[in-house]
Amino acid sequence: MKVDLNKEFSLPGTSVQAWTFLQDIRGVASCMPGAEITEDLGDGNYKGKVKAKIGPATMAFNGDIIIQNIDAEKRELHMIGKGQDTKGSSSATMDLRAWVEDAEDSKSVLQGVATVTVNGKAASLGGRMMTQVADQMLNQFGKSFANNVASMGEGEEAEMARDKIAEQPGELNGLAFAWSVFVGWLGSIFSSKK
């Protein structure tokens, strides 16, 4: 089960701040709800885990993150994440290119192109919600990323962003997440009608 995603997030900070944060792999990983880097293996290789609770099901993925390339000129990061759930019944791969672009008013934009592949029970059972789930996970990621960039600045906004980061849940919030997936799905039905 393969899904291609294109995402664009407006960031409150400058492109320099955003690019600085994008290179902080632990920081970037922490923007993904329920994800964390557990080990730095050197040479751009990391071990990490993602835990998500959706309804009654908890899925925990252990895996490897490989930084394929960091292109300072293009301000682009290319990484691959590969994981298998701890029960051995599903696996997921994400190939992500993310880059930072300048925007007006000293702000910036984070662009992302990702291909997510899911195998096993997660694909069989969750296949039909896959696009929405991946989409919502990335939306949460984008919000968190923006907060992190904002927090690098000064003043009230940065202060608020730092508070939000501190309040961020340690794993995917099941109910709120399910709701956002549902809303996203409804949206996709009505938008594809024509």
Place this chain on the structure above:
Amino acid sequence: MDTVADKQEREGSLNGVGCSRKRKEDARFIQGKGNYTDDIKMPGMLFADMVRSPYAHARIISINTEKALALPGVHAVLTAADLKPLNLHWMPTLAGDVQAVLADEKVHFQYQEVALVVADDRYIAADAIDLVEVEYEELPVLVDPHKAMTAEAPILREDLVGKMEGAHSKREHDNHIFNWQAGEKDATDRVFDAAEVTVSQDMVYHRVHPCPLETCGCVASMDKINGKLTVYLTSQAPHVVRTVVSTLSGLPESSVRIVSPDIGGGFGNKVGIYPAYVASIVASIVLGVPVKWVEDRMENISTTAFARDYHMRGELAADSNGIIKGLRVNVLADHGAFDSCADPSKFPAGFMHICTGSYDIPVAHLNVDGVYTNKAPGGVSYRCSFRVTEAVYVIERTMDVLAQKLGIDKAEIRRRNFVKKEQFPYTTCLGFELDSGDYHTALEKVLDAVDYKGLRREQEEKRANGELMGIGLVTFTEVVGAGPSKSCDILGVGMFDSAEIRVHPTGSVMARMGTITQGQGHQTTYAQIIASELGITSDEIAIEEGDTDTSPYGLGTYGSRSTPVGGAATAVAARKIKAKAKKIAAHLLEVSEDDLEWEVDRFKVKGVPGQEKTMKDIAWAAYNNVPEGMEPGLEAVDYYDPPNFTFPFGAYLCVVDIDKDTGVTDIRRFYALDDCGTRINPMIIDGQIHGGLTEGYAVAMGQEMPYDEEGNLLGNTLMDYFLPTFVETPIWETDYTVTPSPHHPIGAKGVAESPHVGSIPTFTSAMVDAFAHLDVTHMDMPHNAYRVWKQIKALGLLDN
């Protein structure tokens, strides 16, 4: 007393052939007192669960069982490495291939069996499978069978690399299984080159699953004291399983007992031998205790035998009047990762060569290539005789396409091409000898019953109003009752079947057969055959099947073979008893056998009223007063090797109304006329037809097993997989004609699968007919609302 009324009363009291005797089985089923494999409980029994692959194609780097073994209550974790020393990590399939019991170095399909966990209960086993750590390295996945034989295709079966001599033919590619052909290629090509009209239609008979209510399972119990292995198993062919288990385990066949208890539907899903059976048997032998394994619904749909996945092209050559001159059929068959089809050994594409249908076709050529893909193995006959559903689909669809091209009505083109009543027995150009038939009568009866002309008029009006109404018509011929052992065998065992009948001193009967009922009602219908043959009421006739220790060897129940083969054996065994009974009667009445005549339940001395002996009298005498030199007792065994197949046929008509905005289809009417020869129990026949039509409706309108590019099966739960209930199921109207089989002892042909085989193309025929005026010639199944809506949209019929 010797009146016609008396005779009729005695005949009626037999509850024999032709009466709608109530099903003997139902008393226990409707009270929840059936005894299925999962009901078997044995002292000290452990439970097995299977670790399965999340990947469709991957190399196994390592398997770590430590954590699972450390869980309290876990007794063993078996992997290929444990089975290797026993040479049981691979097993032979019924199709001449081998299949991994537990994945050996590689996994070839998603959900493939990787390790078997055995624990105190099924909860612990389920927890333990999560703790077995398997490290995989993903490999490129092959899902599309059309890409299987290309140069770029990943090679799936490393165990077969370089072995280009396959079980059925030379292999042309490492992913090629076999090529199989029937008919005359050159002669057919010449007919096509010279023909006035030709049509060609590609069609996909999608992958579906029989999905019986009861999933597969077994309880293996090795008794180490007496060296006997007993396996309770949901099998449609327990005797064949015994032979295979004996061969694999090295135990003498006399030390292996297979018991098929009550079975909650088979439909071909329970013919083969599955890896978990072998692994459970090994576990029981190793641990010395009974081990139960029962699959869940996801495992059932994902791993135990699927059906079809035939990618077909049908071509007809005809003259301008629609008279067929030749038929060409090409098939690409997706068999999944292992060839574990359950077909007679010499027929890797089953009886696909029945694709000439009900028509008088002078020349034909059939070409089938089987290939491997990263999908679950199978290719069984889902409620049909071997590949007959596919054959009927391709010919009936192509007939419609020809009719459409020539502008001839689809009933008329069939009329023009039918094999005529007087042509039977008729040998088809692909080699079957059709035993009997009366196709014209069947078709006309259906057309009259539904007012076909009226329906066509109504359709004209609806089309003028922009409404979508379709009329589907199919006139099918099935080949069932495999089969004559000169051509049909499974693992070298001829496809005969057997019956053993014992008449007790008091005149009741115990009969055992080599077949096994899974809902067909054998306990009811076999007794009716014996009742009519022997004049003993069926209520005093007990039928037993499924225990290999007590029943005679038989090939089992699938391919509608029980009545054509097992039923024939039953009638012949009963006739052997009757022949002996006649000798005893002559002895008792002190006359010559020639002076006796049979009447319902007794032998009478011709012309001497009152001089008679009933079967009950004779049964008693068989144990105390037999003629000199005759051995006492009254029993017989028959192993019946049929001289030919039987060929049930039918004419089906379906009317659909399609909602133009949503694609939702209403099956307004479905009229099914079946001719299965002699009708043993009309009520059971109706039940069989209702069931077969419902499963046909399921396949045509909703069931599918879609795979994504990575080989993930999307739709292996009943949330996705369509299992119609009363809510969705249309109303069925049934009808019949009776054209007995000339070679079957009682003229019966078998019926359970005809409605499935015949109905599926009828639905497609109706769906396509709704769009035929817009030049649509074919739509692939399943005809669910979304797919139909897409067709409507593609044709620009949506209002906005």
